[in-house]
Amino acid sequence: MNQYTSDEIQSISASFRNIARRLSRTDYNQCDSNLIRFMNFIQSNALINDFIQQNHVKDYDVKAMIENRGRATPFDVSPIKEEEISMAVQMLDYAAKVFDGDFTKLYGTYWYTNLKTTSTDEMRTFIEHIIDPLIDYIADYLQACYNKAEKDEKEKNPMKMKGITATNATIVMGSTVNGNVSNQVSINQNTKAEASEIINSIRDAIQESNLPTKDDVYELLDQIHDDIQSDRQPHKGVLTALKTLCSGGATVIPLVTALINLLSKF
Amino acid sequence: MSKTIGTMSIQSDENGLITLQCDRCKTRFKVECSFMNDECEGSICCPSCGMTDSVNTFWPEEIIEGAKSAAIMEAELLIQEAFKGLNSKYIKFKSTPVKRVDTKLSYKNKDYDMRELTVNCCQKRIALMPLDLTAGYYCPYCGRIEK
Numbered sequence: 001m002n003q004y005t006s007d008e009i010q011s012i013s014a015s016f017r018n019i020a021r022r023l024s025r026t027d028y029n030q031c032d033s034n035l036i037r038f039m040n041f042i043q044s045n046a047l048i049n050d051f052i053q054q055n056h057v058k059d060y061d062v063k064a065m066i067e068n069r070g071r072a073t074p075f076d077v078s079p080i081k082e083e084e085i086s087m088a089v090q091m092l093d094y095a096a097k098v099f100d101g102d103f104t105k106l107y108g109t110y111w112y113t114n115l116k117t118t119s120t121d122e123m124r125t126f127i128e129h130i131i132d133p134l135i136d137y138i139a140d141y142l143q144a145c146y147n148k149a150e151k152d153e154k155e156k157n158p159m160k161m162k163g164i165t166a167t168n169a170t171i172v173m174g175s176t177v178n179g180n181v182s183n184q185v186s187i188n189q190n191t192k193a194e195a196s197e198i199i200n201s202i203r204d205a206i207q208e209s210n211l212p213t214k215d216d217v218y219e220l221l222d223q224i225h226d227d228i229q230s231d232r233q234p235h236k237g238v239l240t241a242l243k244t245l246c247s248g249g250a251t252v253i254p255l256v257t258a259l260i261n262l263l264s265k266f
Numbered sequence: 267m268s269k270t271i272g273t274m275s276i277q278s279d280e281n282g283l284i285t286l287q288c289d290r291c292k293t294r295f296k297v298e299c300s301f302m303n304d305e306c307e308g309s310i311c312c313p314s315c316g317m318t319d320s321v322n323t324f325w326p327e328e329i330i331e332g333a334k335s336a337a338i339m340e341a342e343l344l345i346q347e348a349f350k351g352l353n354s355k356y357i358k359f360k361s362t363p364v365k366r367v368d369t370k371l372s373y374k375n376k377d378y379d380m381r382e383l384t385v386n387c388c389q390k391r392i393a394l395m396p397l398d399l400t401a402g403y404y405c406p407y408c409g410r411i412e413k
Contacts, residue, residue, distance in 0.1 A: 146411045147402070
C-alpha cells in the first residue's frame with residue numbers, strides 16, 4: 001500500500017465526507033447520480049479501495065437476496081464488521097451497475113420495512129441500515145490512517161533544538177571601588193546571542209505544545225530577555241518558575257535546562 | 267410568503283458554548299456562541315461523524331420539538347380562522363379550542379457532562395462527550411480530522 005502523508009489523508013477524508021454526505025442526504029431524484037459518484041470515488045481512491053478489499057471476506061448473490069426478500073422485510077445485516085462491509089459494497093455496486101445507481105430498486109423502491117410510509121421515508125431507512133454504516137466504517141478507517149501517519153511523521157521529524165549549546169560563557173562580575181558590589185554584570189555578546197536564541201527556541205516549542213501555562217511562560221521569557229539585554233542578572237526565582245511551568249513539555253525542558261545552565265554561570 | 271410565529275433562544279453555558287446536535291448521528295456537542303453569532307457562514311461539521319451540513323440541521327431535538335409545537339398551533343389557528351362562521355344548512359363546522367403553546371422560548375444549557383477542549387487547527391473551543399473524545403473527532407469549524 002502506498003504511504004500517504006497526514007495532509008494527503010486529510011484531503012482524502014474531506015473529499016470522501018463531502019461525497020458521502022451527498023449520498024447520505026440524497027433525495028430520490030438524485031439518488032442514482034449520488035450513488036454512482038460515491039462508488040466511483042471509493043473504487044478509484046487507492047487508500048479506500050485497499051480498505052474495501054481487505055474487508056472483502058464473503059461474496060453475496062445480490063440478485064438472489066433481492067428476489068428472496070420478503071415484502072417489507074429489511075435485508076439481513078451480519079453482526080460481523082467485515083461481512084457487513086462486504087455486503088454493503090456489493091449491494092451498492094450491484095445497484096450502480098444494474099439499476100444505473102437507483103439503489104431504491106434493491107428493495108422495490110416503495111416498501112423496505114413499512115407498507116404505509118412514503119418512498120422517501122423508505123429510502124431514508126435503507127440509507128440508515130446499509131449506506132450510513134459503510135460511510136462510518138470508511139470515515140473511521142481514514143481517521144485511524146491519519147492518526148498513524150501523523151504519529152509516524154512526528155517520530156521521523158522530532159522537534160529540533162536548532163543546535164543550541166550551552167557553553168561556559170565569560171562572565172565578569174563587576175564591582176565598584178570602595179567595596180561596593182554593583183548589580184551590573186558584564187555579559188559578552190556571544191552569551192547574549194546564545195541566550196536570545198535559546199529563548200526564541202523555547203517560544204517556538206511552547207507555541208507548538210499543549211501546555212496550559214503558555215502565557216505565563218511568555219511573560220517569564222520576556223522578563224529574562226529584558227534582564228539579559230540590560231546586563232542584569234535574571235532572578236533565580238524566575239528561572240525556577242520557568243522550569244516549573246515548562247515541566248509538562250518534553251521538548252521544552254531541555255531548552256530551559258540549557259538556558260538555566262548558561263545563565264547560572266553568573 | 268412566510269410569517270414569523272415565535273422566537274427561540276439558546277443560552278450558552280458558563281463558558282460561552284452552546285449545544286448543537288447532529289441530525290444524522292444524533293451526537294450532541296458544543297461550539298462557541300461567538301462563532302455562531304458572528305463567524306458562522308452557514309455550515310458546521312459534526313465532530314462525531316464528520317459530515318458537514320447547514321446550521322439548520324444542527325438544532326437540538328428539544329428546539330425542533332418546540333418549533334413543531336408552535337407551528338402546529340399556528341396551523342390549527344389558521345384552519346380554525348378559515349372555517350369560522352362557515353355554517354349552512356348542510357355543513358356545520360365544530361372545533362375544539364386550539365391548545366396554546368408558548369412561542370417565545372428560551373433553552374438553557376443542560377449538557378453538563380461534556381468536556382471542553384481547544385481544537386488545534388482553528389484555536390477555538392468545543393465540548394464533547396468523553397466517549398466522543400476518546401473515539402476521535404473532527405473540528406466542527408473547519409472539518410479537519412483532529413484526533
